[in-house]
Amino acid sequence: MPVGLNLGNQAPEIIMNNTAGAPVSLSSLRGKVVLIDFWASWCGPCLAENPTVVKAYKKYRNSLKGNREFTIYSVSLDTNPNAWKKAIAKDSLMWEYHVSDLKGWANDAAVKYQVQGIPANFLINEKGIIIDKNLRGEALLAALEKLSH
Secondary structure (H helix, E strand, O other), rough: OOEEEOOOOEOOOEEEEEEOOOOOHHHOOOOEEEEEEEEEEOOOHHHHHHHHHHHHHHHHHHOOOHHHEEEEEEOOOOOOOHHHHHHHHHHOOOOEEOOOOOOHHHOOOHHHOOOOOOOOEEEEEOEEEEEEOOOOOOHHHHHHHHOOO
């Protein structure tokens, strides 16, 4: 399976520190359906999208077909750790996986994933294969709904 950014490709590895400074790898989430979500506390469209992402997490984290688990791997393009942590709390981004290298647009994962604007996301299956991308609003909920039947 080629590593790349197209549908059907193996998602490139990301290893980045969480809010406590501990490294978390994307590959450590194999076995789960994962939304890789690129965002930042200073991004208005990201903050507007967060309620939908929270709704998706609450609704689908334990309800995908075949008892698969759904989670979110949030990659922040913040440079200020306090603003990043405050936005996570303020918007109730309750999933466990929040990572950043605090390099803003030079974020290593954003560069690797060729992120030109945020919010941006990639949906990967339990084998780490990209199955959808750039899902916003109802499109995110509809993609997850398909996986729950």
